[in-house]
Amino acid sequence: MTALLGSRPDVPTDVRPGAASAKRRPRRRFTLERAAPLVLVFPAIAILLVFRVYPLALGVNFSFTGDQELNGVFIGLDNYVTLFTDVRFHAAARNVIVVLLFVPLEVLVAGILATFIFLKVPGHRFYRSVYFLPVVLSPIIIGAIFNIVLAANGPLNDVNKALGLPVIDWLGQSNSALPSVLGVHIWATFGMALVIFLAGFSTVDQELLDAARIDGASLGQTIWYVVIPELSQTIQFVFVTTTIGMLTGIFGLLYTMTAGGPGAASYLPEFLIWKLNGEAKPALASAASVVLLLLILVIGLLQIRVLRRATKEV
Amino acid sequence: MKRLISSAALGLAAALTLTACGGASTGTTGGSGGGEGDSADKLVVWNWGASDDAAAAFQEDVVKNFNETHPDVEVEIVSQPFDQYYTLLGSAIEAGTGPDVALFNGGTQLKSRADSLIPVTDELSDIKGDLAGWPAFEADGETYSAPMFLQGFPIYFNKAIFTAAGLDPENPPKTWEELGAACDAIESGTEVDCFALGNKEGLGIEFFLSGLGSGIFTAEEYDAWIDGERDWTSEHARQALTMWAESSANGWYNDGANSTAMFNDSFDLFSGGKAAMVIGLSSGIAHWKQFDEFLGDDLGFMMPVTTNEGTTLALPIEGGIGYGVLNEDKKDMAVDWIKATVERDAQADYALAGGQIVSNTTVELDTDITSAQEIIAELPGSKPLLHTALSGDTLDLLHRLGQQLLVGEVTVDDAVAQLQASEE
Numbered sequence: 083m084t085a086l087l088g089s090r091p092d093v094p095t096d097v098r099p100g101a102a103s104a105k106r107r108p109r110r111r112f113t114l115e116r117a118a119p120l121v122l123v124f125p126a127i128a129i130l131l132v133f134r135v136y137p138l139a140l141g142v143n144f145s146f147t148g149d150q151e152l153n154g155v156f157i158g159l160d161n162y163v164t165l166f167t168d169v170r171f172h173a174a175a176r177n178v179i180v181v182l183l184f185v186p187l188e189v190l191v192a193g194i195l196a197t198f199i200f201l202k203v204p205g206h207r208f209y210r211s212v213y214f215l216p217v218v219l220s221p222i223i224i225g226a227i228f229n230i231v232l233a234a235n236g237p238l239n240d241v242n243k244a245l246g247l248p249v250i251d252w253l254g255q256s257n258s259a260l261p262s263v264l265g266v267h268i269w270a271t272f273g274m275a276l277v278i279f280l281a282g283f284s285t286v287d288q289e290l291l292d293a294a295r296i297d298g299a300s301l302g303q304t305i306w307y308v309v310i311p312e313l314s315q316t317i318q319f320v321f322v323t324t325t326i327g328m329l330t331g332i333f334g335l336l337y338t339m340t341a342g343g344p345g346a347a348s349y350l351p352e353f354l355i356w357k358l359n360g361e362a363k364p365a366l367a368s369a370a371s372v373v374l375l376l377l378i379l380v381i382g383l384l385q386i387r388v389l390r391r392a393t394k395e396v
Numbered sequence: 397m398k399r400l401i402s403s404a405a406l407g408l409a410a411a412l413t414l415t416a417c418g419g420a421s422t423g424t425t426g427g428s429g430g431g432e433g434d435s436a437d438k439l440v441v442w443n444w445g446a447s448d449d450a451a452a453a454f455q456e457d458v459v460k461n462f463n464e465t466h467p468d469v470e471v472e473i474v475s476q477p478f479d480q481y482y483t484l485l486g487s488a489i490e491a492g493t494g495p496d497v498a499l500f501n502g503g504t505q506l507k508s509r510a511d512s513l514i515p516v517t518d519e520l521s522d523i524k525g526d527l528a529g530w531p532a533f534e535a536d537g538e539t540y541s542a543p544m545f546l547q548g549f550p551i552y553f554n555k556a557i558f559t560a561a562g563l564d565p566e567n568p569p570k571t572w573e574e575l576g577a578a579c580d581a582i583e584s585g586t587e588v589d590c591f592a593l594g595n596k597e598g599l600g601i602e603f604f605l606s607g608l609g610s611g612i613f614t615a616e617e618y619d620a621w622i623d624g625e626r627d628w629t630s631e632h633a634r635q636a637l638t639m640w641a642e643s644s645a646n647g648w649y650n651d652g653a654n655s656t657a658m659f660n661d662s663f664d665l666f667s668g669g670k671a672a673m674v675i676g677l678s679s680g681i682a683h684w685k686q687f688d689e690f691l692g693d694d695l696g697f698m699m700p701v702t703t704n705e706g707t708t709l710a711l712p713i714e715g716g717i718g719y720g721v722l723n724e725d726k727k728d729m730a731v732d733w734i735k736a737t738v739e740r741d742a743q744a745d746y747a748l749a750g751g752q753i754v755s756n757t758t759v760e761l762d763t764d765i766t767s768a769q770e771i772i773a774e775l776p777g778s779k780p781l782l783h784t785a786l787s788g789d790t791l792d793l794l795h796r797l798g799q800q801l802l803v804g805e806v807t808v809d810d811a812v813a814q815l816q817a818s819e820e
Contacts, residue, residue, distance in 0.1 A: 150511055151511055153490070169814075170796075229655075232655070233652055233655060233656075234650075234652020235651055235652065251651065251654060251655055251803075252655070253596075253652075253654070253655035254595075254596075254652050254653065254654030254655035254656075254799075254803065255654070255803055255805075256800070256803075256805050340596070340655075341596055341597055341598075343596065343597075343654065343795075343796065343799045344598075344654045344796075344799035344800055344802075344803060344805070345796040345797070345799050345800040345805065345806070356483070359483055359486065359487065360480070360482055360483035360486065361788055361789075361792070362486045362508065362509060362788075364486065364487065364490050
């Protein structure tokens with residue numbers, strides 16, 4: 083904005099009468115008008131710098147130091163080397179991929195249910211509240227509830243037994259522990275994604291829908307060619323926030339439901355960070371945090387790129 | 397669109413900033429705790445709280461004892477949740493805001509943090525003879541605390557279930573084969589499980605290893621293990637892991653042991669008569685007094701069983717918890733605090749009220765609960781716990797492998813190889 087103003091010939095600049103000023107280009111002087119935007123954004127930037135960027139830099143710096151007897155000593159990349167040879171880190175990294183596979187599921191569930199509510203199916207107001215309800219519950223409470231539901235002799239297995247299906251110790255076996263936790267996480271958080279979708283629906287241009295109808299588009303075509311491109315940014319937003327939520331907001335459930343087990347089957351980076359810190363290795367935990375940060379940045383940016391194409395955003 | 401990407405990236409970075417800075421602090425050195433209690437007339441004490449009235453009364457007794465020698469010192473007790481105790485303590489020490497004294501579990505938990513603690517070897521030498529259980533609080537020839545209670549892994553059993561299964565409750569199994577036969581009889585003759593097991597935290601295998609170890613390892617192997625000479629590839633170490641895996645394969649445990657919390661779901665199974673046996677504790681929780689409240693005269697205690705010839709059965713028990721000194725400046729005060737915690741009268745009261753096997757050997761436990769007297773009778777020949785001699789890393793690995801062995805997701809050979817690699 084300042085650049086724009088400065089280059090406009092019709093805006094009078096505060097030039098003092100004198101020989102020198104006529105020769106050189108008029109310097110942009112620091113006027114109140116120009117300073118105003120900076121002053122206005124300063125608090126936000128300052129808060130970001132002091133409470134976000136500075137601690138981040140400290141954390142990254144800390145990850146290059148040692149633990150215990152090497153506390154405060156610069157050890158270069160040793161923490162990262164240790165991390166990359168730790169089986170729990172390998173498990174956590176593998177599990178990130180599993181988590182990513184569950185993200186589209188949550189978006190799909192939220193998207194489909196939001197569409198039904200948008201189309202005003204009977205009882206849509208009731209469903210809107212019901213779907214949102216789990217979001218306000220604490221993960222610890224949800225974890226405790228599902229500990230009982232998923233127990234080896236719990237109600238879900240009773241149903242399985244009645245239907246003649248095999249009884250599974252959902253949280254006690256490697257192949258089912260993490261998917262069970264992720265399933266519960268989706269149940270607990272899809273309400274938020276649903277609300278964002280509903281907000282997005284309200285921005286869909288009604289004229290486009292009408293035009294599509296006049297052109298004789300089917301429901302499928304309307305959704306594919308009109309609704310999804312119109313919702314492109316909403317979908318991207320939901321994808322990215324859901325991914326972040328899955329990678330950084332699942333600790334409470336993991337802690338109460340599996341504690342990372344069996345073995346390291348349900349370790350996620352976030353849980354590993356907590357675990358390492360508890361083992362009196364805070365610097366190693368910081369290194370894991372930096373890796374998690376980079377991981378999420380890369381995944382988030384990739385997601386946006388892919389989704390921009392997939393949703394045909396113009 | 398660029399702006400969306402960059403703002404999303406910024407948002408991501410911001411969201412993760414707090415994660416990334418977890419525990420970040422530089423410039424403090426180990427052992428410089430005491431940031432909270434800098435004034436000379438105050439002692440800051442961390443522990444994980446009093447679990448019941450008896451524990452609260454004991455804590456009051458200790459403060460009273462301490463104030464007899466330091467009448468002007470205010471004791472500030474900070475109770476932290478046990479789940480996160482060591483995480484919180486570690487972060488506080490890192491940040492230089494640790495307490496003056498803090499409660500520790502003996503063995504691995506204390507030894508792995510010995511470099512943050514002030515040695516008090518000479519200061520405690522005068523009470524050395526009165527207490528049992530010192531090794532769990534010693535590292536590299538220095539003593540870091542005095543044991544308050546003895547923690548061990550006695551095997552408890554339910555006499556009523558033994559009778560129902562056609563077993564003799566006065567003559568519990570003495571060998572691994574007899575134990576197997578007893579479990580078969582219980583599984584086929586009753587509706588209950590042979591052992592109650594909660595392995596959600598992975599603790600089951602450490603109870604199994606320490607609880608039955610003296611019947612598996614020879615006395616020489618046992619002592620070498622405690623001294624740090626451990627060979628997981630040895631015949632008997634491998635055998636211990638095999639026994640653990642097979643006991644599960646043979647259906648000794650309750651369903652879903654890996655998803656059952658040990659504290660206290662599995663102990664509730666035993667108290668509630670849904671399992672015939674359990675490897676429990678001797679102090680604090682899941683002990684003779686707690687089980688006695690539910691089972692009364694049906695509660696029995698048995699020694700580990702003989703698995704191999706040439707072994708000497710011993711009750712696995714050692715110093716359980718004790719206070720460590722973190723603030724060099726308040727060492728004298730902290731030593732008096734430690735001495736107050738092992739004072740005879742306070743310990744005698746708490747032993748009875750709270751169900752503790754206390755470290756002070758001059759205390760006589762005045763109870764008619766048979767299993768308590770039987771445990772005390774075995775103290776002279778007792779041995780330290782096998783698992784607390786392991787490093788923190790190896791113990792964590794053992795927990796994870798224990799879960800995987802239980803459901804057959806890893807072979808004993810794999811487990812042996814990983815554990816041996818971890819020791820090296």
